Amino acid sequence: MPTHIDKEILEERFRHWRERKAEEEAAYKARIARFTARQKALGELKVWLKKRGLERHDLLMMYQAMAPKREDKPVKSKKPLHPEVVKARNSKGIQPGNGHYPKRGDPAFAAAMKKAMAEQGYGTESMAAKIGVSNASISNWRNLRYIPTEEARLKVCRALGLPEDLGKEVSLEMERNQGKHSHAATQ
Secondary structure, eight states: OOSSOOHHHHHHHHHHHHHHHHHHHHHHHHHHHHHHHHHHHHHHHHHHHHHHTOOHHHHHHHHHHHSOOOOSOOOOOSSOSSOSSOOOTTSSSOOTTSSOOOOOSOHHHHHHHHHHHHHHTOOHHHHHHHHTOOHHHHHHHHTTSSOOOHHHHHHHHHHHTOOTTTTHHHHHHHHHTTTSOOSGGGO
């Protein structure tokens, strides 16, 4: 291992050190110049305020008054949280597969299902496991997003001890209109 450093290598290292030092000094001087400019502007602003008998909070109020105001129009969201009736882009109404559906479940079935699940201590996951459907299916039926198939509705009624005719009409109607989105694919 050499114990001495070549003169060229030493000069190269010293040159790099001087360049870095010059860059750091330039950055420091630029920061000082920006700070000085800010201080000068702040001093001029204080003189301007004092001349007019104003305080800093008055300046804030003037700034807020000059800010552009939003019109008092309701905001139209592209994805409403709870659409009751949503028109598809082609204006033919709701189309299967576009992701926007009105509430369409059976309110009486959903309410009875929620109540029985709560009374018997079933959560969404345990109920789904008991009748052999996905957690999403149980959640969607309880929240009126989808209608269960007749087979799934019967499983729910039997598992919770609900009357077997509860929600039957709506399920049968949904199965007759099978072309519409029924959420039967996740079962």
